Amino acid sequence: MELHEEIRKLENVRKDSTNKVFTMYLNTDPSDPEQQGGEWKIHLKNGLRNFEQYLVEDDDKEELKNFQLVQQKVEKYVRVNEQNFRKGIILFATADETVWFAIRVQLRLKTEFFWENAPVTEQFKQLYASFPKSGVILVQQDQVKVVEAEIGDILDTAYYELDIETDHWRQFTGPHKADASMGKGGKSLKQDEFQDRYEANKQRWYKSIAPKLDKRAKDKGWEEIYIIGESDASQEIRAQMNKPVDKVIQKNMLEHEESKVLEEVFG
Incomplete structure (x- = not known):
């Protein structure tokens, strides 16, 4: 219940x-x-x-x-x-x-x-x-992590990684160390090449994952939504989601422990 x-x-x-x-x-x-x-x-x-x-x-x-x-x-x-x-x-x-x-x-x-x-x-x-059922969305370019929490307790965590060659977001059930410069077949992209692709496609990328996040928010009954990420990524995710976002925190915390993330959000 x-x-x-x-x-x-x-x-x-x-x-x-x-x-x-x-x-x-x-x-x-x-x-x-x-x-x-x-x-x-x-x-x-x-x-x-x-x-x-x-x-x-x-x-x-x-x-x-x-x-x-x-x-x-x-x-x-x-x-x-x-x-x-x-x-x-x-x-x-x-x-x-x-x-x-x-x-x-x-x-x-x-x-x-x-x-x-x-x-x-x-x-x-x-x-x-003070700590209702909430979804915290952490975004870092082609990686997204979702932390679900309630009264300070972590209920669930989900991980998504974008295959930048197919534009498909893949969900992982456990912790996954994604490589932001990996393309199709595991071929490594140079950082400047990846950055060019990111700048050209970020709106389309985040538009494709936003419905997944909206559905998760609805299915899980989130009462509050927080987005954490660098300015361009966090604001773009917010713009593409239909669900209202309570707060955007412009920090890169995708690799931080979930407990530290909750401390950042709820203080």
Whole structure:
């Protein structure tokens, strides 16, 4: 399920007074100065214990039983995933399992715990508003790379390379080190010869790949689109696409790690 749909689904949940919803935002970012000693473990332990103590004092045996069931599920999830933590965990759960959503995110969270009749989604919504499902298009002459991301997490990557003799863009499923001066049959073009062809044909080249990018944006449900590349290439791709582009960044980052690309886009 798409995250924005998951948020809408959670916002419609309402439970009774004994079968409440547990909401957790847990900061597990190892680069956070306040997390150097694994303080998240203390925060988690204290957060769960505080709710349990309150329910014991309130003498509501049914609600306490439900909370303890949720507590066990939360502790198991954390234990199983501890070696693969990122920067934070978002989790929603009920004892009857009608609500269970847990995701490890590559964004720092503000640690918060709630035990209420409805999920507390504010922080989740704020994160998604800042980092919605997006497509980042990196272009470098006859090479195009697409990075798809959501709330700081890389969902997919696609690579395209143009055969400049046939004018056909070929897609690769994995990382591909394209050679910008390779023509048909692998014959190497001199740099000045390639540059002449690029200047003469770039509009036609980008016009031929733009429909592929538009279709990908539609099929994948991108809410924002970013283009990164040198001025002429990035602006030409933008001009040829039908989908609106939110921002153009005039840098050559095609060979950079995806995480660095996302930092450039989302800061």
